[in-house]
Amino acid sequence: xxxxxxxxxCYITIIFAEVDAVNEGASKSxxxxxxxxxxxxxxxxxxxxxxxxxxxxxxxxxxFPGKPSGRFSDASxxxxxxxxxxxxxxxxxxSKEYGMNFAYGGTGxxxxxxxxxxxxxxxxxxxxxxxxxxxxxxxxxxxxxLISVAGNDYATYLAxxxxxxxxLGDFTKxxxxxxxxxxxxxxxxxxxxxxxxxxxxxxxxxxxxxxxxYSNCTQALNLGSKFHNQMLNQSLQNLNAKDNSTVFITLxxxxxxxxxxxxxxxxxxxxxxxxxxxxxxxxxxxxCGSVDKSGAKLYTICENPNLPFFWDTLHPSQNGxxxxxxxxxxxLHKLTT
Numbered sequence: 001x002x003x004x005x006x007x008x009x010c011y012i013t014i015i016f017a018e019v020d021a022v023n024e025g026a027s028k029s030x031x032x033x034x035x036x037x038x039x040x041x042x043x044x045x046x047x048x049x050x051x052x053x054x055x056x057x058x059x060x061x062x063x064f065p066g067k068p069s070g071r072f073s074d075a076s077x078x079x080x081x082x083x084x085x086x087x088x089x090x091x092x093x094x095s096k097e098y099g100m101n102f103a104y105g106g107t108g109x110x111x112x113x114x115x116x117x118x119x120x121x122x123x124x125x126x127x128x129x130x131x132x133x134x135x136x137x138x139x140x141x142x143x144x145x146l147i148s149v150a151g152n153d154y155a156t157y158l159a160x161x162x163x164x165x166x167x168l169g170d171f172t173k174x175x176x177x178x179x180x181x182x183x184x185x186x187x188x189x190x191x192x193x194x195x196x197x198x199x200x201x202x203x204x205x206x207x208x209x210x211x212x213x214y215s216n217c218t219q220a221l222n223l224g225s226k227f228h229n230q231m232l233n234q235s236l237q238n239l240n241a242k243d244n245s246t247v248f249i250t251l252x253x254x255x256x257x258x259x260x261x262x263x264x265x266x267x268x269x270x271x272x273x274x275x276x277x278x279x280x281x282x283x284x285x286x287x288c289g290s291v292d293k294s295g296a297k298l299y300t301i302c303e304n305p306n307l308p309f310f311w312d313t314l315h316p317s318q319n320g321x322x323x324x325x326x327x328x329x330x331x332l333h334k335l336t337t
Contacts, residue, residue: 034139035083035100036120036191038182039148041105041315044087047116085242096134096241102126106270108153109179119149119182124187130189140190146198147251149184150175150228151314154221155207161303165220178233187209187239196236198229202258206276207313212285214274229254251328260323261309276310277302277331288312 019210037043083099084092102122106114115124129135133142159173186194202208202225203218229252236248262272278301279328280286288311302308311317316324 006023034096034143035146036099036126036143036186037083037101037103037146038119038126038186039103039146039197040107040152040164041103042126042148042151043101043146044085044103044105045082046236047087047101047103047104061200067249086122090305096129100129101128103148106152107149108151108154108156109175109182110156112152112156113159114152119147120178121183123255126186126286127189133299135190141192143193145186145191145194146197147186147194150179150199151202151205154199154202154228165224168224169227174226175285176231176235179232180239181246183236194245194248195251196248197230197251198232199225200253200257201225204261204274205314206274206279206310207269209274210313217274218335236273253328256324256327259327260320263323264300273309275308276312277305277308278312283313305308 001146013271021111034132083101086100086102102125104116106112106115107118107317109119111118153175181193201222203221208221220313236250239248240246276298278288279301280290292298308317309320
């Protein structure tokens, strides 16, 4: 059965619920655990408007659920109930029951090229619901936060600085200053456990690997990812030290990506699993889902979308997320010890 990164998030909530039940001597049938999600397209499940979001258009969703559904990664959820996207909260009955997803594809900690709510604004949405008593103390006492963000901040920096890496370290510090404020703010609103993903190896994303015909990762960008992750680990340690807690934990997406890529058999020999299934016919001009005025496709799709590690130039495929989940599985169990 296929997994998605979002299934991984739901798996985390199950682990936390079981641990809390043991630690508090409570039954597992106590109040329902709620998941609050903040970040970018890796966890966005439909917050973009249908009229402008590429994730609502073909070919996204061709393997699951069979049509575009607002998800950027082509992956399934295995039937586990996930929180409703913030945009649809008024359209779905009992929408608050499993928490809420505030993530918007293309966004970051700071403002990016996407004109959508950044992380600070996403937290504003959450705060408004808390102030309106949509979520009360009992809801928040049994809650988990998930943050997956920062890739688009770096993509915006590189686009605006013509791939000048000399001041990338200074930019990382700017991201980290705001991210630490944001994370602590989520805790201040009452969320009891918060998981933050380390950033993936940016140099292995197809958008960056295309310059080598998908034969190699860009090592300078991977070093940038490592620096970001070192700073993030330190920031979370500092936040936990404030009250001698373990509220904040990390999910090592960096090592999970590498582990999964090393095991992967690519659909294009020699590309080390870096070539995406769906890509524009002219890199940089067209993208997965691009069409001309007559509706003709300006992109290509691989013969078997179930095989490649990457779905498009930014996002893993259903099979890719399954491999990443397998790599993270053992570390998830360590979170409970």
